[in-house]
Amino acid sequence: MNIAVLGSKRVGKSSILKVVFQKMSPNETLFIESTTRVDEVKIQNNPYTRCTILDFPGTFEISQMTSLERRFLQDSAMIIYVLDAQDEPYNKSLEKLVSLMSEVYSFNPHCKIEVFCHKIDGDMFVNDDVKLGVLNEVSEIVRFDTTERKLPEPSFHLTSIYDLSIFEAMSKCIQKITPGVGHMQNLLDILMSHCRIDKVYVFDVISKLYIATDSTPVDLISYELCSDMIDVVIDVSCIYGVGEDENFNNAFDGKSTSVIRLDTGLTLYLREVEHLLALVCLVKDDNFERHHLIDYNIDRFKEGAKKILDAREKWVKEQEEVKG
Ligand SMILES: Nc1nc2c(ncn2[C@@H]2O[C@H](COP(=O)(O)OP(=O)(O)OP(=O)(O)O)[C@@H](O)[C@H]2O)c(=O)[nH]1
Ligand SMILES: [Mg+2]
Known part of the structure; x- marks a missing residue:
């Protein structure tokens, strides 16, 4: 089972994988270098949790995808698209998401798409209403675009590496593609x-x-x-x-x-x-x-x-x- 993690530059893709699967403390992620090619993270913790997670570089463009990157996406049961919730406006990043979805569904129609509205922490998000506001705004924009292009709607999660929300979201994602x-x-x-x-x-x-x-x-x-x-x-x-x-x-x-x-x-x-x-x-x-x-x-x-x-x-x- 492959899960591909995509999103713009510096949105926190590698940090998520390091905190959840490699026990890195959230503060240490400040020093992570930018990803330059697809990194494969193999997870084999126990008989139920076995998958390969593909950490894509933020520079990845669907229109300039290499044959290797295409193969990775073809073999992925799920794509996690990470969006930086602290980096408004979201339109540009969400346009990229919808283009990615329409391309991926053309060669991998059963792929599940999950959107992480990430970095929901700090002073901006102390209030739960603000968090829900982000979720509503993002899902509304995506719903509009996906309906127009007749694409299935993805699922959304509010996440941060500074609390358990990232573990909860990742648990739900892995469960969605785990048989049984x-x-x-x-x-x-x-x-x-x-x-x-x-x-x-x-x-x-x-x-x-x-x-x-x-x-x-x-x-x-x-x-x-x-x-x-x-x-x-x-x-x-x-x-x-x-x-x-x-x-x-x-x-x-x-x-x-x-x-x-x-x-x-x-x-x-x-x-x-x-x-x-x-x-x-x-x-x-x-x-x-x-x-x-x-x-x-x-x-x-x-x-x-x-x-x-x-x-x-x-x-x-x-x-x-x-x-x-
Ligand atoms: N506040 C906050 N910062 C985060 C969070 N997750 C990651 N970051 C920070 O975001 C910055 C970029 O993290 P990376 O993991 O390198 O981002 P990336 O998406 O892998 O970047 P590329 O490899 O360049 O595409 C780092 O300084 C992290 O500390 C989060 O949940 N909250
Ligand atoms: Mg990275």
Whole structure:
């Protein structure tokens, strides 16, 4: 699965990939050099999170695309188009987006297009209304142009590398092109209703993207709590555990589990699901008393998730054979 990341110069494309996948701190991105050719970032964190992300240079022009760049776009299941929300007016960059879409759909009609209205941080955006104003303005301009050219409308996300919004948006994007996510969601819904869980996520431990969640809406507060819990478990394991390697193999395994009681009357509970995949849920204290029941149901969930993974591997192999 390829995801191509495009957009004008200095909009933050490389920073996004470095912060989300290479653990760079947001402040360090100030020193990133401009990308001069398509950079391939291979992600192989666990059996569910496998893809190649193509970081295009901001100088890329669809009208002057090389045959290699065309092949990259042909093979991409998704294009993430990054727009600098701090750089008004947006018209020029959005015109580029619509031209890109009409060209890409001519040779890759199933490609999904996601627009990141990026750099939604700093003094300009302290107010949520201003953020929503940007989202409305951008989506209205794009809707007008795509309707005129009879193109499908893309999806929009408000993002910044300075908070979890970029992780949430990237999680949603990867889920859109990962087969089997709908089945995982169904299993999580069942787990949730049987155990009276308030919210449940399955995380890629390395990137802290969530690869699936139940069907209730995601709020950044629960996502942040659950994501922070992974940091706590990994940090404690790495500092006091049996040793560390760069893939956390020793710090996170089948026996990894943790319970944290919050002063809000909620309990955070973490269990390993698969290699470097963690299930983290939020449960009311009263409902956590039937702890054994939750464990029993998580074990059943693990069995179901394994079946989905096996079916997916089989499907991927078949697709590869078809492609030859
Ligand atoms: N305020 C703010 N700045 C950001 C954000 N993301 C990236 N930046 C800054 O944007 C600048 C450009 O970042 P790059 O990642 O190099 O941008 P790029 O799109 O890859 O640029 P090219 O490779 O030239 O196309 C850097 O100074 C980053 O620190 C963000 O979410 N908020
Ligand atoms: Mg770059």
